[in-house]
Amino acid sequence: MTPINFHRVNALVLRHLITWPRSLERVADAFWWPTMNLFIWGLVNVYLQQKTGTTAFFVNLFLGGLIMWTLVVRSQEEMGLLFLQEAWDRNLLNIFCSPITIWEFSIATIVLSTIKLCMTFFWMFFLAALLFAFSIFSLGWMLLPYAIVLMTAGWSLGFFINGLIMQYGYRVQVFAWTLTMALLPFSSVYFPVSALPPWMQMVSRYVPTSYIFEGMRGVFQHHVVDTTGLAIAIGLNIAYLLIGIWFFAFSFRKAQQTGMIMKFS
């Protein structure tokens, strides 16, 4: 394997950082939709508190869930959209006939998705604190491992979805926005796993994000940290990340065999 060259990674990161502020739809992805989601969920909570007398726990549950789920969605979507952006710009051929390797390309997408994710996360933290007096930092020191697990779960999905797009082209590009949503009910973001039907509970055992959201509720409700759940989530995440990377590399080789990269251009 060719050693990673960070000059090329930096070049690709810079290319997207230059064009990002000029792209209204990408700015909307990062700020507009998360803001609207936060605002609507926040108002629902205010209404519930006023009418039914629910406690602050529900605010934590919904707004905490929303902000943390954004970590998964944004990290996956940014990876997918960065790949698609090169395809839409008909620039993939320029990129892949340069010395950049598929791994350097992938690292660049991870770096960019992390940068944008941090911007979205802190924006949502700021808004939630300002509008609804909610702080995600009430999770304490567990916030960091939880955030890392959720972000890397997004990367695993990103590798998998980019692999699908690499193999099957534009006809599956819709997965870049939609596939992660299929994971939402199994992740038990807004309700406990026990609320799911038995077959869904079985599936959610193999979904790392479900352990994180269960753990988050434990911290908010009982101030108890579930280290076992966190360990299982980390283990599953590592396994899925390795599978995702393998699938992406396999898909790149497949795309070279079928000539799919040429078709993108």
Place this chain on the structure above:
Amino acid sequence: MEVATKGFKTSYLYISSMKQPIVSIHNLTKTFGLFTAVNDISFSVNEGEIVGLLGPNGAGKTTTIAMLMGIISPTHGSIRIFNKDFHSHRSEILKDMNYSSAYVKAPWRMKVWEHIYIFALMYEVKNPKQKTEEMLTTFHLTKLRDILVGDLSSGNMARLNLAKAFVNQPKLVLLDEPTSSVDPDIADRVRQFIRLSKKTYGTTILLTSHNMAEIEELCDRVIFMNHGKIIAIETPKELAGDKTLEEFFIREARNDTN
């Protein structure tokens, strides 16, 4: 109109006696399912040569070029570039190569200078800012440096593609129809630059074109392909015989269809 030559260094002057194969292809085959796009072709391109890859649509030219860049993997056969196996030294080899096609675009939200600069960084060019300015001057893009790529005409886009293709001072350049969709004035400038690049840097160029006069004017040799096979490898004069290259092309294409 003259092509600007700022940035060319005399130390890179091409020494014509030092000819050795830069590209060696042996028994290269590419199949897509039951369709054979490239069928057991072998050829070499020497250092400092300009070689034209000719043939009707669907002859296998673009697939061959894509295999030379590693965008498409061969079904059989080997590719050696700069005397190294391409498959195992892909990234190392691509550092000294570049590519331009009339059909490839650039990110439309980037400014002209930014696009060249990013590729200067990607190819690890020394003094990337200076090199970017040199390319802007060479390809008469200085006045357009702050224009968004999406606002360029097709002629200016072709020049930007060429500026990107020469930004790393490549030893080998693959040009896929570099002058299609540009007016005669710009096409002439592009040809001037290709000749100048060969003379000054000793750049090896493999190009495809449907402009036979261009091939006759530029190329030292021509590889004529049809149905994925090489029909002939000759100088343009040898290939055309007592006719023009265009007449040869039409005869070959029509023989085939008849």
